[in-house]
Amino acid sequence: MRNLPTTYDPKDVEERLYTNWEAQGYFRADPDPEKKPFTIVMPPPNVTGQLHMGHALDNTMQDILIRFKRMQGYNALWQPGTDHASIATEVKVIEQLKKEGIPNKEVLGREGFLKRAWEWKEEYGGRIIKQLKKMGSSADWQRERFTMDEGCNKAVEEVFVRLYDKNWIYKGSRIINWCPVCQTSISDAEVEHEEQAGHFWHIKYPIVGEDGFVEIATTRPETMLGDTAVAVNPEDERYTDLVGKMLELPLTGRQIPVIADAYVDKEFGTGCVKITPAHDPNDFEVGKRHDLEEINILNDDATINERGGKYCGMDRYEARAQIVKDLEELGLLVRVEDHVHNVGTHDRCHTTVEPMIKPQWFVRMKEMAETCREALEDGRLTLVPERMNKIYLNWINNMRDWCISRQLWWGHRIPAYYCEDCGETVVHKGGAPAVCPKCGGTHFHQDEDTLDTWFSSALWPFSTLGWPEETEALKYFYPTDVLVTGYDIIFFWVIRMVFSGIEQTGQVPFHTVIFHGLVRDELGRKMSKSLGNGVDPLEVIEQYGADALRFTLVTGNAPGNDMRYSETKVQASRNFANKIWNASRFILMNLDEDLPETVPAEDLEAADRWILSKVNDLVRDVTDNMEKYELGLAVGKLNDFFWDEFCDWYIEMVKSRLYGEKGTSRTTALWTLKAVLRTALKLLHPYMPFITEEIFSYICPDEGSIMISDWPVYQEAWNFPAEEEEISVMKEAIRAIRNIRATMNVPPKTKATVYVVTTDAHVADIFRRGAGFFAPLSFADQVIVQEDRTGLSESAVQIPLQNGSAFIPLEQLVNLDKERARLNKEKDRLAGEIERAEKKLSNERFVSKAPANVVEEERNKVVKYNAMLQEVVTQLARLG
RNA sequence: GGGGAUGUAGCUCAGUUGGUCAGAGCGCUACGUUCACAUCGUAGAAGUCGAAGGUUCGAGCCCUUUCAUCCCUACCA
Numbered sequence: 001m002r003n004l005p006t007t008y009d010p011k012d013v014e015e016r017l018y019t020n021w022e023a024q025g026y027f028r029a030d031p032d033p034e035k036k037p038f039t040i041v042m043p044p045p046n047v048t049g050q051l052h053m054g055h056a057l058d059n060t061m062q063d064i065l066i067r068f069k070r071m072q073g074y075n076a077l078w079q080p081g082t083d084h085a086s087i088a089t090e091v092k093v094i095e096q097l098k099k100e101g102i103p104n105k106e107v108l109g110r111e112g113f114l115k116r117a118w119e120w121k122e123e124y125g126g127r128i129i130k131q132l133k134k135m136g137s138s139a140d141w142q143r144e145r146f147t148m149d150e151g152c153n154k155a156v157e158e159v160f161v162r163l164y165d166k167n168w169i170y171k172g173s174r175i176i177n178w179c180p181v182c183q184t185s186i187s188d189a190e191v192e193h194e195e196q197a198g199h200f201w202h203i204k205y206p207i208v209g210e211d212g213f214v215e216i217a218t219t220r221p222e223t224m225l226g227d228t229a230v231a232v233n234p235e236d237e238r239y240t241d242l243v244g245k246m247l248e249l250p251l252t253g254r255q256i257p258v259i260a261d262a263y264v265d266k267e268f269g270t271g272c273v274k275i276t277p278a279h280d281p282n283d284f285e286v287g288k289r290h291d292l293e294e295i296n297i298l299n300d301d302a303t304i305n306e307r308g309g310k311y312c313g314m315d316r317y318e319a320r321a322q323i324v325k326d327l328e329e330l331g332l333l334v335r336v337e338d339h340v341h342n343v344g345t346h347d348r349c350h351t352t353v354e355p356m357i358k359p360q361w362f363v364r365m366k367e368m369a370e371t372c373r374e375a376l377e378d379g380r381l382t383l384v385p386e387r388m389n390k391i392y393l394n395w396i397n398n399m400r401d402w403c404i405s406r407q408l409w410w411g412h413r414i415p416a417y418y419c420e421d422c423g424e425t426v427v428h429k430g431g432a433p434a435v436c437p438k439c440g441g442t443h444f445h446q447d448e449d450t451l452d453t454w455f456s457s458a459l460w461p462f463s464t465l466g467w468p469e470e471t472e473a474l475k476y477f478y479p480t481d482v483l484v485t486g487y488d489i490i491f492f493w494v495i496r497m498v499f500s501g502i503e504q505t506g507q508v509p510f511h512t513v514i515f516h517g518l519v520r521d522e523l524g525r526k527m528s529k530s531l532g533n534g535v536d537p538l539e540v541i542e543q544y545g546a547d548a549l550r551f552t553l554v555t556g557n558a559p560g561n562d563m564r565y566s567e568t569k570v571q572a573s574r575n576f577a578n579k580i581w582n583a584s585r586f587i588l589m590n591l592d593e594d595l596p597e598t599v600p601a602e603d604l605e606a607a608d609r610w611i612l613s614k615v616n617d618l619v620r621d622v623t624d625n626m627e628k629y630e631l632g633l634a635v636g637k638l639n640d641f642f643w644d645e646f647c648d649w650y651i652e653m654v655k656s657r658l659y660g661e662k663g664t665s666r667t668t669a670l671w672t673l674k675a676v677l678r679t680a681l682k683l684l685h686p687y688m689p690f691i692t693e694e695i696f697s698y699i700c701p702d703e704g705s706i707m708i709s710d711w712p713v714y715q716e717a718w719n720f721p722a723e724e725e726e727i728s729v730m731k732e733a734i735r736a737i738r739n740i741r742a743t744m745n746v747p748p749k750t751k752a753t754v755y756v757v758t759t760d761a762h763v764a765d766i767f768r769r770g771a772g773f774f775a776p777l778s779f780a781d782q783v784i785v786q787e788d789r790t791g792l793s794e795s796a797v798q799i800p801l802q803n804g805s806a807f808i809p810l811e812q813l814v815n816l817d818k819e820r821a822r823l824n825k826e827k828d829r830l831a832g833e834i835e836r837a838e839k840k841l842s843n844e845r846f847v848s849k850a851p852a853n854v855v856e857e858e859r860n861k862v863v864k865y866n867a868m869l870q871e872v873v874t875q876l877a878r879l880g
Numbered sequence: 881g882g883g884g885a886u887g888u889a890g891c892u893c894a895g896u897u898g899g900u901c902a903g904a905g906c907g908c909u910a911c912g913u914u915c916a917c918a919u920c921g922u923a924g925a926a927g928u929c930g931a932a933g934g935u936u937c938g939a940g941c942c943c944u945u946u947c948a949u950c951c952c953u954a955c956c957a
Contacts, residue, residue, distance in 0.1 A: 220957085264956095265956055272957095282955040283957085391883075398953075561886085562950095568892085572905055578917070579920085624896090636894065639905090648921080743924090745910090843938090853899095861900085
């Protein structure tokens with residue numbers, strides 16, 4: 001125990017402690033009516049996923065809160081699990097098949113493919129969980145769930161049936177976003193917009209029966225194959241005569257009408273817009289209004305279909321080039337402009353998305369969007385930071401029906417069955433219905449589509465707890481308390497959980513959502529695979545330890561803000577861990593006597609009282625910050641307290657007592673060291689679980705694990721405001737002396753007697769009592785406290801105190817001119833302070849309007865600085 | 881077009897309800913290794929808190945305007 005290494009080695013302890021915590025069942029949470037629950041559901045990482053910095057940040061924050069609440073006595077459940085991630089996983093499995101020479105999933109068939117997918121999940125699905133454990137995550141792993149497990153599937157079918165029965169889920173042919181590579185529809189939220197340089201082709205459409213033309217402009221000439229009208233604004237005088245006439249659609253031989261629709265912007269382009277209802281969302285709407293034909297000219301892989309005539313079989317871009325060429329030859333191409341426009345791409349594969357009309361399943365959002373709004377506005381839901389409210393409401397205000405069907409195999413299959421006899425659609429949970437309610441038929445085939453992954457994620461807070469069964473866990477832990485997640489999925493996930501929770505359970509699934517930002521690289525760029533700038537958290541843990549990584553991720557970061565990751569930050573955290581280690585090691589080295597349970601208050605010396613008071617304040621402040629989810633502020637205070645107050649001051653102050661003889665003073669110092677360290681370790685534990693547990697086992701060997709120990713509370717017995725004041729006087733004096741010695745280049749080895757000259761009994765008392773540490777910290781061989789300048793020469797170096805002065809007889813080392821200059825500078829500084837304070841006080845409105853304590857403080861300042869100024873003036877006079 | 885964020889020391893950022901808040905870490909300068917730690921200590925240099933107005937006795941902190949950077953969102957073909 002006395003021979004701990006001088007540096008902390010995380011590798012030595014992390015795995016051992018984690019294994020033990022898990023074995024002891026400390027992470028488990030079961031319903032217990034005696035305790036209050038506190039629940040966080042873990043945002044389920046993709047089963048395909050590998051731990052990245054985003055996960056690391058997200059999980060660190062959750063673990064901090066869970067450990068904090070657990071120590072506070074809550075029955076803290078952190079509910080973990082993974083997400084099946086339909087597209088991501090399906091893509092991975094297909095990749096694997098390709099490596100084996102299987103060209104596509106159809107070769108295996110649906111059953112065969114799913115079998116492979118499950119095998120893949122069994123093999124790799126646990127990887128991310130293992131990685132989360134390396135972070136120190138104290139989730140209840142026995143409750144680990146998977147969005148596609150039996151229970152979640154039940155929940156999904158239940159919700160689907162309920163919403164369908166309510167008419168809030170419907171099937172319809174609508175224009176949706178189609179990914180030609182993934183061969184599936186995707187929701188609006190999965191579309192990313194990229195600015196791309198393109199062109200504006202101006203094309204002439206001949207007017208039937210006349211010589212004239214209509215000029216239209218388009219960025220996508222190939223879609224003209226599907227044009228069924230040209231639209232102008234009804235207010236546009238230029239084209240009033242045109243409306244109702246027919247145009248000849250070049251390259252196709254078809255005739256299309258000119259229609260009037262307010263959607264057209266007169267000012268933009270030529271004021272004439274080609275309308276392609278089958279391949280543009282706006283045109284689709286226009287088409288509906290004017291009852292236009294919808295001509296789909298594309299195959300699912302975005303090649304032109306048979307409706308495209310000679311262009312049939314060409315890829316969309318190939319067709320575009322050919323069409324432009326052909327138009328040019330026909331003399332119908334007026335001109336080509338460069339044009340930058342936004343192109344929708346699929347967020348998974350970055351393929352340009354193609355709007356297409358497809359029969360798909362939708363969730364009606366109107367009513368549920370309103371319930372989301374109400375939950376926020378009536379305070380049942382709180383978002384941290386508050387500005388997320390605006391973003392949340394912005395989404396709510398623009399919410400459109402949610403396309404939930406996907407043409408994929410890996411996912412929850414839509415529980416809709418079609419009667420083979422009459423074609424009736426029957427939505428049914430737990431497999432196909434026995435009998436068709438319409439015709440009595442008994443043969444059905446199930447809808448081929450699966451559900452958007454987020455449909456099951458939306459149920460996560462309650463499906464994981466057993467819903468739709470009324471389980472004990474559900475009753476006890478639901479609704480959950482806090483959700484921690486990135487602001488980037490507020491729409492994908494948070495809003496959908498909110499409306500699903502309210503709709504299905506009648507309750508908002510959590511009362512608070514804490515948003516964090518992105519972890520960026522040193523240059524502020526997003527970490528991404530394509531850039532190759534991602535930092536692997538596991539490698540950081542390997543090199544610096546999980547505690548250092550965790551500490552880094554929450555330090556100096558305000559909620560909702562992005563942060564930049566840099567290795568030097570981790571090094572700083574590692575250094576802090578090492579500081580904790582060594583301070584503890586120092587205490588252990590000296591802890592060679594049995595300490596009493598408590599120490600009588602009268603035995604506590606000023607320094608002891610001061611540090612106890614400080615740590616007591618720390619308990620209050622840190623707890624307060626953590627309850628407000630201000631983790632960055634809390635961790636900053638912990639760092640400052642431990643390093644500055646405890647290590648740099650208190651430990652230095654008590655060294656002389658520790659090195660001295662055994663007795664009350666030494667015992668009291670040891671007791672205080674231990675008490676403060678013990679408290680600080682507890683406060684630090686949520687942030688740095690490993691090192692604190694390891695040290696706690698040495699410092700408090702009889703107290704068991706720190707992670708299930710009690711969270712410290714503020715205690716009046718440790719409140720010593722007088723000593724806080726007293727020690728700050730001493731600290732100021734010590735700093736001043738050190739400063740002077742440094743500027744005069746006096747080496748620490750040169751000891752000098754420090755004289756404290758004061759007629760103020762209180763000040764004299766402070767320095768007499770504190771001489772034990774005042775002397776070594778101010779490099780003095782002794783401290784003499786007296787009422788006058790006996791034994792001091794005129795030119796002794798003077799340090800003004802509040803009521804008196806400290807003197808150091810270093811005359812031989814001092815250049816008198818320099819000393820005069822120094823004192824004059826000090827005089828000016830003090831005079832400046834006094835002037836500023838007096839100016840404030842002479843302002844009547846300040847005196848009358850500012851709070852009394854603020855005014856009082858200014859008055860005290862004047863008194864204090866005046867006294868110090870007097871000392872300096874006297875000394876200057878002495879030097880002549 | 882709409883919405884949001886950021887702008888504080890050379891770099892990365894804190895600053896919680898307006899009143900010692902002008903801060904921290906890294907970097908830099910000087911000095912220092914006998915007794916916890918050089919993954920350390922002591923001292924120091926460094927910022928008109930993007931700019932301009934305003935509210936207030938008092939403003940990085942509140943209001944207005946403005947400049948710069950970034951993100952989200954949107955149907956200008």
